[in-house]
Amino acid sequence: MIEAVGLTKRYGAKTAVYNLSFQVKPGLVTGFLGPNGSGKSTTMRMILGLDAPTAGHVTVNGRPYRQLPNAPRQVGALLDAKAIHGGRSAYNHLLCLAQLSGIPKRRVDEVLGVVGLQDVARKRSKGFSLGMGQRLGIAAALLGDPQVLLFDEPVNGLDPEGILWIRNLMKKLASEGRTVFVSSHLMSEMALTADHLIVIGRGQLLADMSVKDFIAHNSADFARVRTPDTEPEQRDKLSAALTEAGGHVRPEPDGALRVTGLPLPRISDLAHEADVRLWELSPHSASLEEAYMRMTQGAVDYRSTEDQRAGLHAQPPVGYAAPPGAVPGAWPPPQGAAPAGYPPPGPGMIPGQANPYAAPPQVPQAPPQGAPGWQPPQAPQQPPATQQPPAPQQSRPAPDGAGAPAAPTKHDSEDAR
C-alpha cells in the first residue's frame, strides 16, 4: 500500500504537486493520470525517496521509502527505461542490480524470461529498441519480486503485442495481491488495465475512484439519432423538436445528431409526433478518454497553437451556458475567471476541491512561501522532521538506474543540486 498525505513539491516558484492525498491499495491496478506536466513523475519520485516533499509525506507499506529495510525487495519501479549503461548487456545490467540488493543470480534469468528478453540477454543494451528497453526496465522492476510496483508510462514504445503483454502482466501482478501503480497517457489502455484511477491536474487531485465510477461521473450518456441523409429538412425538424422538449442537440461529423437530456423512448415519440423517419436511434456511453478529457481540459498546460485557433481542444461540459456577451462557441472561459453558467464541481470531483475546470489560481505560485502576503489556501501541515525521507543522495544502490529508484531524473532534481 502506498499512502500520500498532503504531499506538496515546489521547485522554486513552481508548484509541481500540491496537497496531494491518496492511497494506492494492494490487489488492484491503479492508473495514475494527468496531462503533461501535471506532476505524475514528481509524485512517483517522492514515493521512491528520490525527491523530498516540500510538505506532507508519503509512505510505502507504512514507512517512507528510505526507511524500508531492503527497499528493492519491497518496491520495484520503472521510471525511465533509457537510464541504462548502454555498453552493458541486459544480463549484466540486471546482475549488477541483483548483486547490489542481495538478490539471487537465478532471479536474473527468471525475469529475463518473464519479459521475453532471454534471446538477447547477452547483447549490449545500447542496440535495444525502445520497446526492448521498456522490457528491460520492467525486468529490473520485477527483480526483487516486490509487493509494490510503480511504472511510469510502461507501454511507451511497445508494439500491440507488447501492450497486450504488459496489460496482462499488470493484471497478474495485482491478482497476486501486489500494489500496482501505473501512469499512462493511453486512455484506451487504462480503461482495459486499471481497476482504479487517481487523476491529477496541475499537481492537484481531481479524482480518486474506480474506472467505472470515473466514467459514470464525468460523462453523460447520449443518444445518436440519424434521419435519412437525403432529406436534411427532416434532420432540422427533429433537431427543433428535441430542443423544444428540453434536449441538448449537437451535430456529429457524419451528419447524425448527438442528443443528451432525453431518454430514447421519448426521442422516438418526438420523432413520431414530428413525422420524422429515423435511420438510427442508439444509446451510447462515453469512453474513458472522453471522460478524462472532460475532467482535465482546464488543467492542460501545453497546447498547440493550431488547436487553439481551431478550437479543437475544447468542448464545453454538458449543460454549460455561455455567459452573456461571450463570443459564441468560445471555450474555455478566460483563465482564472468563473463566468456565469460556469459548471460547479461535478459529482466525480473531489469534495471540497476547487473546480478543476478553473485555471491555476488555487495552486500558490508566487510570492514564495514566507514572502510578505503569502497565504496558501489550506496549507498542509509540515510533518514532524522524523517523517521526512532523508534528502536524496546522488549515489543510490542501483547505479544503472532502470527499474530501480535510482533512475536519473527526467528533470534535474533541485534536491540533488
Ligand SMILES: Nc1ncnc2c1ncn2[C@@H]1O[C@H](COP(=O)(O)OP(=O)(O)OP(=O)(O)O)[C@@H](O)[C@H]1O
Ligand atoms: N527538477 C525540477 N525543477 C523544476 N521544475 C520541475 C522539476 N521537475 C519537475 N518540474 C516541473 O514540475 C511540473 C510537473 O512535472 P512532472 O514531470 O512531474 O509532470 P508529469 O505529469 O510527469 O508530466 P509528463 O506527463 O509530461 O511526463 C512540470 O511543470 C515540470 O516542469
